[in-house]
Amino acid sequence: MSNQTDFLNRRLHSLLGVIPVGFFLLEHLYTNYHATQGKEAFVEAVNFLWGIPLLPVLEIFFIFIPLMYHAFYGLYIVFRARNNVSQFGTFRNYMFVLQRITGVITLVFIIWHVWQTRVQLLFDPTPTANELAMDTASILSNDITAILYAIGVISTVFHFCNGMWSFLVSWGVTVGPRAQLVSTWVWIVAFVIISYFGLSALAAFNDPNFASNVATLQ
Ligand code: HEM
Numbered sequence: 001m002s003n004q005t006d007f008l009n010r011r012l013h014s015l016l017g018v019i020p021v022g023f024f025l026l027e028h029l030y031t032n033y034h035a036t037q038g039k040e041a042f043v044e045a046v047n048f049l050w051g052i053p054l055l056p057v058l059e060i061f062f063i064f065i066p067l068m069y070h071a072f073y074g075l076y077i078v079f080r081a082r083n084n085v086s087q088f089g090t091f092r093n094y095m096f097v098l099q100r101i102t103g104v105i106t107l108v109f110i111i112w113h114v115w116q117t118r119v120q121l122l123f124d125p126t127p128t129a130n131e132l133a134m135d136t137a138s139i140l141s142n143d144i145t146a147i148l149y150a151i152g153v154i155s156t157v158f159h160f161c162n163g164m165w166s167f168l169v170s171w172g173v174t175v176g177p178r179a180q181l182v183s184t185w186v187w188i189v190a191f192v193i194i195s196y197f198g199l200s201a202l203a204a205f206n207d208p209n210f211a212s213n214v215a216t217l218q
Helices: 003-018 021-037 039-050 055-080 091-122 129-138 143-170 176-206 208-217
Strands: none
Touching: 003 021, 003 143, 021 039, 021 055, 021 143, 021 176, 039 129, 039 143, 055 091, 091 129, 091 143, 129 143, 129 176, 143 176, 176 208
16 A cells, blocks of 8 residues: 555544544443433433434444444554554553554444344334333343443443544644643543443443333333
8 A cells, every 4th residue: 555545544544433433432322321211211312313314324324334444444553553562661552552452342342232233123124212222121131241241332432532542643633742641631531431321321221120111111
């Protein structure tokens, strides 16, 4: 690949990680967080999303294709880049390696999660938000699955927050060491808050009462 093509691919990869993939991640965790207020709140949030015109087209062009590009070019970066953490044991080198490891974990998690939730919906000719809530609660009622999902959520949120730190550096927003230090703390706090949102939703679906409400209300 020529240097210029490589540069443009890197820029596109970086941008798509934030817009739209990063935005989608935040929106998705926010929608799921409604589960903490009970099944009806989650169903209402999903029905609102399903009411958006041309949703399948938006999903393909603004989520699926950008995510695939970011993921597969990301894999190319992972297996091509030199991970020199053993030579330079600094905090940023560890973050550099963790960015790559969490990228791969996130990819495995997304494929599994999309298969279990979104692809299964395609087999149902008339899916309802209530069925989606019921199926999600049933998937997450298994504690091992819930723990694996928790690892997936933490990995994805870490990847996004640490990625935002490097995105702000590479797009020239946080230039000096002081700005980068402040940014480190901002994204550590963001990591804790966003993880809390994601894990709370998992705990809500894992709650046996959530599942039994779903079963009786279907
Ligand atoms: C919800 C899913 C994902 C989100 C929100 C996301 C977000 C981001 C963000 C914001 C960045 C920083 C871009 C920059 O440094 O300028 C990034 C970097 C990166 N992502 Fe992702 N990403 C996701 C999934 C993936 C997947 C599945 C892979 C596959 C391996 C991956 C691999 C990478 C790699 C290797 C980098 C570092 C690029 C570099 O240092 O130049 N990401 N990601």
